[in-house]
Amino acid sequence: MLNGIRENSTMKEVYQYIEDHKEMYVKWLFDLCEQPSVAAQNRGIKETAEMVEHHLKNLGAEVELVATEGNPVVYGEIQNGKEKTLSFYNHYDVQPEDPIDQWLSDPFTPEIRDGKIYARGVADNKGTLLSRICAVHAYQAVYGTLPINLKFLVEGEEEIGSPHLEEFIINNPKKIQADGCIWENGFKTLDGRLQITLGCKGMLYVELRAKGANIDLHSAKAAIVENPAWRLVWALSTLKNTKEEVLIEGFYDKVKTLTEEERKLTEEMELDEAADLENLGLKNYVNNLTGFPLKEKLIFQPTCTICGIESGYTAEGSKTVLPSTAKVKLDFRLVSEQDPEEIYDLLVKHLVKHGFGDIEVIKLKGQRAGTTELTDPLVEKVVSTAQQFYDQKPQVLRSQAGTGPMYNLCQKFGIPSLGFGVGNATSQNHAPNENINLTDYIEGIKFMASVLRSYA
16 A cells, blocks of 8 residues: 555556655745745736746646736646546735745745745645646656546636636636536645535625715814714624624525534534644634534634724824724625625615615625535545545535635536645645645645546
8 A cells, every 4th residue: 555545556656756756846836936926916927827837838738828807817728538627726826925024934935944845825825736737747757648638727816806717717618617626725634634625605805984074183173073983883883793693684594504414524524623722822712612613603604804994093103183084894704605796785785774874885806605515426536535545534624714716617617626735734824934744745746646547
């Protein structure tokens, strides 16, 4: 046995090829991580897209940089005349590196320390992207051809909400068609088990704006002039109570009750609460939740979150000012059949009903939740392959707690999807010192190669 997989000549030779060439595969990852690709700042996007294009051409793929009104989508296709077609959805853009002073090494100079690779984007999402490219490279090198057809869909705007991916989908419906899709990211749990997610939460992201006088005033005027910051705070206080319940009428109407299969899956989900809390520097979760209710809320319940709030003077020292404007950004993570358009309408009606109709509500983005059936053949293949490869049962989650464009790219067209990757429970995505384990990267290449074989 090798990593739990029966040593048929094909896979044994593929695994050995990966071992023999792992320094090259690590260099490929280093090269990609050295190239900034910050979508929020339009920094290094063109150069990174061209690097991904080069890697896909190196696999013999037909590659196209598909233009959008934003950043291009790198599309690659390997057609072998096989019965089944699998697609990979990934992204080449990364989050800004701020706060830079909290990094222990330059975020765009990859560094290995204590068995971990540190770099911005190494976990989210360049490590997982390269693990798939390397797996295809190794399989082809040993076996000559792939047992399935492959499509690569690599966008450059995931970290800013994929604003132009829908444009790509509408203009290129044939490019997204596949029998199954492997989603962009994934982790190992704190106890080292591979995590496989079968969906993503949806989202409604909005900005609320309150206006007062036409200019900032001396705060002495607060005696007779309304403060838009207070008005915004009062409006926010109507949206959610201290029990974390969203108070918008009709908000929960389309949230489904857990099925028996989903309940069983959630009960089996391992969550080391003590270790997680220690890692987060917290004493407890909201409402002191623990056990099954905690896991249910994380995976199956929608949220209402203040992402940022701004008004008046917040710099050093004092400035007695009555601000003229106040704004807040909110995100609602959506589940089940919640539609972002409907939730937006309910939010606007709620504010009007509570006397805050003057507050402007700007919709920034919306996305429906996407989930794949537990019994889908794609799920059964990947889960069984993971159990064999890692010699232990993977942790299967009904959905990520986060959001991605899965529904628009997959479920909307009847394409099943699931996600796994090379991150770990302390990869610190979006934060300083983002990292992956070097061994997870090499294992991830081997596992992806085994999925190519088993899916066929």
